[in-house]
Amino acid sequence: MPNLEKSTPVAKPDMVPLTASKAIIARGVKMTFQSGAESFQALKGIDLEVLSGDIELLMGPSGSGKTTLLSILSGILTPTSGSVELLGEKITGLSRTKLAKFRLNNIGFIFQDFNLFPALSAIENIETVLNLKGIRRGEAKRQAQQLLEQVGLGDKAKSLPRQLSGGQKQRVAIARALAGNPKLIMADEPTASLDSQGGHAVIELLRKLAKEEGCTVLMVTHDPRILDVADQVLYLEDGLISPYVPARVPSVP
Template sequence: MSSLQAHRKAIIGIGVEMVFQSGGSRFQALKKVNLEIFKGDIQLLMGPSGSGKTTLLSILAGILTPTAGSVHLLGEEITRMSRNQLARFRLANIGFIFQGFNLFPALTAAENVEVALHLKGIRGRMARQQAQVLLEQVGLADKAKNLPRDLSGGQKQRVAIARALAGNPQLIMADEPTAALDSHSGHAVIELLRQLAKEGGCTVLMVTHDSRIMDVADRVLHLEDGRLKA
């Protein structure tokens, strides 16, 4: 692989395996998974329930440590990092989007985004201004003062995307981001992620069951029984 090609790759997984032990039983969730994802791409990871999609996403995001294999993100081998190094790397480089939105119910849309900015050391007026800009980016400037209970599912997911984009992460990891949305809202959310990826050079890896959004992806990976299929 040329150094130029390597430089263009945001996520590389080499021989990734994951074994879960429970009592006397042993379950191999991932079997020698190799993958490469280019910078600025939207990559879907699809497969049936129990195929290991969320486990793989968690390993690629540095939340789980694989039993074997290595993961390189943005040219850094995260599987060799200490827990503290990994926490700092994730905070600086990765934004997360979850299927349940994970918004704080007592905070407004803007405050939910500000929380993520605070974690990255951005506070006060700067945080308020950046939160407003991020909500504008996702088309929710007029909902900044709304609580989550006053927002639709699609709007909550947009707040979650704005929060994930706080601090300009280079990687977005999304776990079933359209699961709670109807077809129209789901497509709008993915189209928004695509636009942000293409304009900001952000790389998006998304676990999904939702075949309706396949047309928005640059590439689709299929995982079955812990193995990647072409």
């Protein structure tokens, strides 16, 4: 591995201040994918802890297991072995229905491709999630408008995704992720599809989320600009957390 140095602290249980609560705890997480007779071990035993209100980056080369780990820590994938605890609740072992309910109530998601419903306007995309959370029509509309204003898109409520720039789409997606005040935000390459200006706006929003709203943000990224706002960086390589992080994190491959 070229140009390595121990520049960024890697999450270790013994480094957690005693006063801070732990939003994410993973112990011995392994994940093996089976395809016919062949199997592939994507994660080989991950231990980590993330404090509430922290911005945690998951970095590493393609195929290192970042997305798999994010999926497991979000309760979307069930690990082959190991345990995951989110906000004090052990989610490994929960039924699919209970997992879905947990995600709905506690986690906001941000995706590289935004994943907005193209047929719905910005405000409707947010309202849909609020409706899912049981918030009724009028109140959902009011909250959705508030969230759009929070991300600086109050005037774009009626715009369809195709009428928005990449950065604006991602801000709508962030507003959607914030619907219902989740405690955890799981983000997958949130700045990868954005230009410089859009990327900076999103990074600033995520920083505010963590530092002003108290959200815990776990983010897969290759974007070195985010390092400035991160509390910790986990560098994955070959399905394991590496104790070393490259001094210059590579840009998106």
